[in-house]
Amino acid sequence: MMNIILLGPPGAGKGTQAARLQANRGMIQLSTGDMLREAVAAGTPVGLKAKEVMARGELVSDAIVSALIGERLDASADKGAIFDGFPRTKHQAAALEILLAERGRRLDYVIELAVDEDELVKRITGRFTCAACGAGYHDAFRPTKTPGVCDNCGSTEFKRRPDDNEQTVRTRMAEYRAKTQPILPYYEAKGLVRRVDGMQSVDDVAAQIDAILDGQTL
Ligand code: AP5
Ligand code: MG
Ligand code: ZN
Helix, strand or coil: CCCEEEECCCCCCHHHHHHHHHHHHCCEEEEHHHHHHHHHHHCCHHHHHHHHHHHHCCCCCHHHHHHHHHHHHHHHCCCCEEEECCCCCHHHHHHHHHHHHHCCCCCCEEEEEECCHHHHHHHHHCEEEECCCCCEEECCCECCCECCECCCCCCCCEECCCCCCHHHHHHHHHHHHHHHHHHHHHHHHCCCEEEEECCCCHHHHHHHHHHHHCCCCC
16 A cells, blocks of 8 residues: 655646546545535535635645545545645645654655646646546547547536636746745655656656556666
């Protein structure tokens, strides 16, 4: 049972790779972005607090996201966790360490998805998901096989994220550089960081991640 972090800027492919690892290895994807979007959609107190912050592309408070992870962590105890979009600050990294230690669990790898920022804007502004099953697509890079029909479930309803516009993406990237990138040295000091070339195709990135998790060197 492994616990891994997928670390990378908006659009790096964290969600795409986490969903694949969940499908292929039975690990559990823990995406704070998805949890927050669910809270916003459900109109919970957390959702009401997070909605405007997310729309601006800024980070939601450490206390809120750490609590969300804490609530969901035990469900991944037997299968292992893929942290997608968490931790994003030094405070969150410290909170995660405590949450795992309290449960006798530990981190195996921090996989850094390295990508070029101009590419990210293209990826994010073309992204859409199936409204029924959540499968992820992209207008240019990963279209549905039949236009307008989900490959996975056949639904014809799709949605786009309100924060997926160029202006908000720039703020999200600035937040990443200012607050999230500085946690890398913390994990480097622990020898946990593995860097993956996130500019490759989805399948090639997946192969790089599989090699790390299987303990191979490419
Ligand atoms: P979150 O939902 O985590 O968004 P993000 O970090 O901005 O990352 P994205 O989900 O946009 O990108 P991704 O890396 O998952 O890429 P994807 O696989 O979709 O957070 C949203 C907001 O919530 C934050 O701004 C913040 O407000 C709040 N929040 C969340 N967590 C928080 C936390 N811990 N603390 C505080 N606030 C928090 O891929 C993108 C597109 O590219 C897709 O269309 C995909 O099909 C395509 N694609 C993927 N891989 C490739 C490839 N290799 N080649 C070509 N196309 C590809
Ligand atoms: Mg994502
Ligand atoms: Zn679907």
